[in-house]
Amino acid sequence: MSLTPTLAVVVKGWPRLSETFIAQELVALEQAGLQFDIWSLRHPTDTKRHPLHDRLRARVHYLPEYLFDAPERVTRARTAARALPGYGAAYALWRDDLRRDTTRNRVRRFGQACVLATELPPGTRGLYSHFLHTPSSVARYAAVMRGLPWSFAAHAKDIWTSPEWEKREKLAGPYSAQFGATCTAYGARHLRELAGDPAKIDLIYHGLDLSRFPDAPARPLRRPGDPLRLLSVGRLVEKKGFDRLIAALALLPAGIDWRWTHIGGGDLLGPLQAQAQAAGLAARIDWRGACDQPEVIAAMRAADLFVLPSRIAADGDRDGLPNVLMEAASQLVPIISTAVAAIPEFIVSGTHGLLAGDDPTELAEAIETLARNPARAQAMAEAARKRLIAEFTMQPGIDRLAARLRQMIDAPTP
Structure with missing residues (x-):
């Protein structure tokens, strides 16, 4: 240069x-x-x-x-x-x-x-x-x-x-x-x-530079009763909505054996861990902190659902179109998010994933829907990856x- x-x-x-x-x-x-x-x-x-x-x-x-x-x-x-x-x-x-x-x-x-x-x-x-x-x-x-x-x-x-x-x-x-x-x-x-x-x-x-990512893994269809591995990647700040996700996890029926992994740093770690502890969920959550890209990709390839419950913060801050959604799509991870800001520009709810509202009840319903319908979840993941390749490189x-x-x-x- x-x-x-x-x-x-x-x-x-x-x-x-x-x-x-x-x-x-x-x-x-x-x-x-x-x-x-x-x-x-x-x-x-x-x-x-x-x-x-x-x-x-x-x-x-x-x-x-x-x-x-x-x-x-x-x-x-x-x-x-x-x-x-x-x-x-x-x-x-x-x-x-x-x-x-x-x-x-x-x-x-x-x-x-x-x-x-x-x-x-x-x-x-x-x-x-x-x-x-x-x-x-x-x-x-x-x-x-x-x-x-x-x-x-x-x-x-x-x-x-x-x-x-x-x-x-x-x-x-x-x-x-x-x-x-x-x-x-x-x-x-x-x-x-x-x-x-x-x-x-x-x-x-x-867009996404697909040359930086491995080919999507072969994903055998998950059986509805198998453990459900949830993953989120995002800073622990208000606009990412992880307090809503913890509240939603507390609403899931006992028959869903879930584990949630979170990747990312942020100032709200302490309050969110306290919320999880109070709800009796702490043992099911793995807080990994900031990770590099190879670690993030490995976590995506091991996940059954990717969840990003974005919302508008009190000061007006909000997401644009988070790249992590496209990264999840590249690895064929079914996506659950919210209809906030530009997320619907990539995810059409019901086609490329599910978009819930800000209410934890809606988020819990979306998680349960895909947990109980692995074939539908897989079809959405495949549709999201096709859209990524066609329109978002x-x-x-x-x-x-x-x-x-x-x-x-x-x-x-x-």
């Missing part, structure tokens, strides 16, 4: 196990010939790495996670940034944002942007940020300072919890993004309404995204 990349990719943290869709995309963009460095706002906290992270050749730079961690670097960057042609405009933009968002995070974003703008290598012709909130703010301020175009990929929480004024200005205001990509039709509709120009927002599904989206990024960085600079 060239030592003078033409693109800077801004991310929240690198590497992160919970954001393998970003790693998948960046590896594919490298393979498509794009040259970039990664600029991370945070240092990694996961103790494991995904194999994809080791395939990426791009250099990774870490901005000061907190400005007081690197006072000399920040001071040097602020001094140098003042000499950049767009510093005055970026400073005014930030002051206007700070008037409406007086948090320390907003102050930190501008300091990180100064570091980014002054440390970008010569030859950088554009910035691309993952997530519309904090990473895009840093990318936007830095892009304005340097007089460069910027773009973003929006996903889920960043769309639904960011204030409307901020989304509107990043999409259509002065110094707005040249284009935005988002991974669900559900999110694209919302962003296009705010952008004014629908062509500015591209619907680009993450990775390459079409990568081709479109690479074209948009090339168009941005190849445009003459003003």
